[in-house]
Amino acid sequence: AGAASGRAAALGFKPIPPNELDTVIVPNGYDHAVVIRWGDPILPGAPAFDVHRQSAEAQLRQFGFNNDFLAVLPLGHDGRRALLVSNHEYTNEELMFPGFTTLEAMTVEQVRVAMAAHGMSVVELERAGHTGQWRPARGRHAYNRRFTMLETPFRFTGPAAGSALLRTAADPAGTTPIGTLNNCSGGVTPWGTVLSGEENFNQYFVGGDQAPAELKPSLARYGITTTARYPGGSRRWERAQERFDLAKHPNEAHRFGWIVEVDPYEPGSRPRKHTAMGRFKHEGANVIVAKSGHVVAYMGDDERFDYLYKFVSKKRYRPGDRRHNLTLLESGTLYVAKVTGDSPAAEIDGTGKLPSDGAFDGTGRWIKLVSGDRSYVPGMSAVDALTYARLAGDAVGATKLDRPEDVQPSPVTGKIYAALTNNSNRAVGTNPGVDEANPRRANRHGQILEITEDGGDHTGESFTWSLPIVCGDPADSSTYFGGYDKSAVSPISCPDNVAFDRTGNLWIATDGNALGSNDGLFATAIEGPERGHLKQFLTVPPGAETCGPFITGDERSVFVAVQHPGEITGATVENPASTWPDGDFAKPAVVVTWRPDGGVIGT
Ligand code: FEO
Ligand code: CA
Ligand code: CA
Ligand code: CA
Numbered sequence: 001a002g003a004a005s006g007r008a009a010a011l012g013f014k015p016i017p018p019n020e021l022d023t024v025i026v027p028n029g030y031d032h033a034v035v036i037r038w039g040d041p042i043l044p045g046a047p048a049f050d051v052h053r054q055s056a057e058a059q060l061r062q063f064g065f066n067n068d069f070l071a072v073l074p075l076g077h078d079g080r081r082a083l084l085v086s087n088h089e090y091t092n093e094e095l096m097f098p099g100f101t102t103l104e105a106m107t108v109e110q111v112r113v114a115m116a117a118h119g120m121s122v123v124e125l126e127r128a129g130h131t132g133q134w135r136p137a138r139g140r141h142a143y144n145r146r147f148t149m150l151e152t153p154f155r156f157t158g159p160a161a162g163s164a165l166l167r168t169a170a171d172p173a174g175t176t177p178i179g180t181l182n183n184c185s186g187g188v189t190p191w192g193t194v195l196s197g198e199e200n201f202n203q204y205f206v207g208g209d210q211a212p213a214e215l216k217p218s219l220a221r222y223g224i225t226t227t228a229r230y231p232g233g234s235r236r237w238e239r240a241q242e243r244f245d246l247a248k249h250p251n252e253a254h255r256f257g258w259i260v261e262v263d264p265y266e267p268g269s270r271p272r273k274h275t276a277m278g279r280f281k282h283e284g285a286n287v288i289v290a291k292s293g294h295v296v297a298y299m300g301d302d303e304r305f306d307y308l309y310k311f312v313s314k315k316r317y318r319p320g321d322r323r324h325n326l327t328l329l330e331s332g333t334l335y336v337a338k339v340t341g342d343s344p345a346a347e348i349d350g351t352g353k354l355p356s357d358g359a360f361d362g363t364g365r366w367i368k369l370v371s372g373d374r375s376y377v378p379g380m381s382a383v384d385a386l387t388y389a390r391l392a393g394d395a396v397g398a399t400k401l402d403r404p405e406d407v408q409p410s411p412v413t414g415k416i417y418a419a420l421t422n423n424s425n426r427a428v429g430t431n432p433g434v435d436e437a438n439p440r441r442a443n444r445h446g447q448i449l450e451i452t453e454d455g456g457d458h459t460g461e462s463f464t465w466s467l468p469i470v471c472g473d474p475a476d477s478s479t480y481f482g483g484y485d486k487s488a489v490s491p492i493s494c495p496d497n498v499a500f501d502r503t504g505n506l507w508i509a510t511d512g513n514a515l516g517s518n519d520g521l522f523a524t525a526i527e528g529p530e531r532g533h534l535k536q537f538l539t540v541p542p543g544a545e546t547c548g549p550f551i552t553g554d555e556r557s558v559f560v561a562v563q564h565p566g567e568i569t570g571a572t573v574e575n576p577a578s579t580w581p582d583g584d585f586a587k588p589a590v591v592v593t594w595r596p597d598g599g600v601i602g603t
Contacts, residue, residue, distance in 0.1 A: 083123070259273070
């Protein structure tokens with residue numbers, strides 16, 4: 001069965017059990033290998049990695065730290081070459097530098113190494129043999145790139161580009177930010193570019209206490225400390241580049257928190273930040289072409305009690321006209337979601353017990369915030385509503401969700417799936433209470449939100465929704481797996497990244513497994529009698545989260561990013577909590593999984 005039949009390929013693999021092993025585990029009949037790891041040389045002139053002799057100059061030419069989102073894009077037509085695009089979300093200095101004591105005690109050169117280890121990478125891959133195994137292309141670097149916080153110029157597009165809020169001493173035009181920060185998840189566009197979400201950018205700034213008084217409320221709404229010069233756990237980047245001191249350069253904070261678009265097929269192209277898509281703690285963005293030809297991007301703001309957004313392009317997609325399509329995300333309309341339950345509020349008791357109609361479900365509306373240069377938010381200009389999209393969402397009464405992470409439309413059904421990862425504060429103390437889409441008090445395990453646009457119209461303003469999966473131990477009565485027999489499903493906690501294979505099975509990767517075992521990757525049918533039959537496909541080492549994932553178009557390979565292995569309190573390079581992947585100390589790395597018999601992944 002293929003996509004054309006509308007039926008997903010059956011997931012026949014035998015699920016792997018929860019475990020705490022210090023390795024990557026895959027099902028029987030599958031193989032896996034490390035594709036690339038932190039420090040591997042990718043640009044000409046890069047030295048071999050030496051943990052004891054790190055420099056910013058070296059790191060600028062090596063694969064960065066903490067790989068998160070992955071895309072694997074075909075290169076040429078013979079199926080043997082591809083471009084890997086990876087985000088490098090953040091750095092664990094304690095797991096990078098031997099002898100690390102505190103962030104304050106790091107040398108300025110170590111700060112510069114960390115800045116160079118952030119950002120993104122593009123690496124050409126080649127197929128190894130005739131299976132789904134891939135490795136870095138030998139002797140070919142023409143497409144390889146690093147985007148770093150140290151020195152890579154980006155270009156702002158859209159209504160806020162050049163606005164007063166984006167101007168700084170170093171960039172009085174407000175058009176050319178340097179670097180991309182805390183890139184978490186992302187997506188691949190139909191025109192072959194990669195989108196990347198700038199997420200927890202707030203943690204890199206100091207001096208918020210001395211920022212202009214009129215900016216403090218918005219800085220605080222984005223999590224920037226405005227009551228002390230040095231927030232707890234500050235990386236002290238202002239010691240390397242003064243722009244991270246908001247006492248001197250308050251607008252620098254406005255230059256992060258955007259969706260970034262990079263074109264891996266054009267190595268000389270300048271990456272862009274699209275202000276029309278709004279500024280928040282972007283998890284990522286995934287694009288679908290609506291029936292009308294407009295492109296629609298779905299996006300989550302990963303914070304407890306924050307919002308789900310969508311962007312509808314002003315212009316229409318033109319098949320084959322790449323030059324035109326590259327402009328589609330520069331102008332359009334930004335919406336935020338209001339999600340309403342259809343069961344009586346009294347039936348949502350905070351335990352996860354299903355209401356009497358048998359489902360957490362209801363209707364919703366997309367509330368227009370900005371269209372082109374016009375704001376629909378009372379008291380806010382378009383530039384304000386885009387730059388402070390969270391405040392715009394507050395003003396229109398958007399629904400406060402349990403940390404919206406990755407959001408992705410199914411390429412087969414067009415239904416949209418959002419991972420709501422967890423929310424330990426839901427209905428705790430003075431925090432907002434439960435509602436039908438966020439039905440559990442102190443939600444530790446998260447849920448999947450499924451959205452169906454009315455009439456299948458991605459450009460529309462109304463939808464229906466349900467929760468097909470309420471995560472946790474299936475033996476726990478607060479969980480729900482699409483009505484499937486819970487004795488046959490794998491435990492899952494803290495869904496973060498979602499992906500689809502070509503036939504429409506939903507793949508879910510986790511971050512922060514509150515059930516105590518390692519994080520992993522899961523797959524389930526999401527339509528038909530197998531809806532909710534969730535099975536664990538892979539686990540990662542202790543302390544790691546499972547990122548990516550990416551299933552290649554030929555369905556012979558699943559890539560995952562193993563992010564922050566060994567990130568456990570007290571662990572260091574010398575005293576690691578994980579020695580994966582090389583047996584010495586932990587390194588973030590990209591892994592590919594395949595079937596040695598050449599078969600389709602998952603079946
Ligand atoms: Fe970087 Fe929302 O996970
Ligand atoms: Ca209901
Ligand atoms: Ca994430
Ligand atoms: Ca996460």
